[in-house]
Amino acid sequence: AQSVTQLGSHVSVSEGALVLLRCNYSSSVPPYLFWYVQYPNQGLQLLLKYTTGATLVKGINGFEAEFKKSETSFHLTKPSAHMSDAAEYFCAVSRNQFYFGTGTSLTVIP
């Protein structure tokens, strides 16, 4: 069975500070990996995905994530937080099925 764990249900950062949202997966075979963002009253939108190839993946709005097989991790980062980044972020894995983490709510403090 596959699962995904997001450490920290709430993260607060100051505007301009580094954003780090953690995601670990459990799978005997490296799955496909995704980060989605959800703004209030909106559907989930894809930020970035890793399927094969380069392990550092760049997404929209300046976000990136690195697939580390040895650590079974796919943490999401952004060098400088912006107020508009405040949202709920979900890590997801897929192989035979899509599984989502429980989400991390990002607050950006002015």
Add this chain to the structure above:
Amino acid sequence: GAGVSQSPRYKVAKRGQDVALRCDPISGHVSLFWYQQALGQGPEFLTYFQNEAQLDKSGLPSDRFFAERPEGSVSTLKIQRTQQEDSAVYLCASSLDGMAGELFFGEGSRLTVL
């Protein structure tokens, strides 16, 4: 339409009523997924279609839940004899590339059971 469309956006039902939630996926997307999202939680898988075939319904919480996609396009999630614990946002997503591709989500249908 350009995106995944879900209706109704909001539904209030009395306990015991039946409800039907509709999903209109992106044209040409063969894969369609239904998820249930409780408040403060991540989406929980309900069921998956490849065209009109329901390939996985392991996430449906009880036999009160039923989904169909008869012509491989529009899908309907039906909940019979609704219970308070069914209150959640029901998300529909479609994909062109199955499990490796991007899921495109609708805005969801928020169900409140009184």
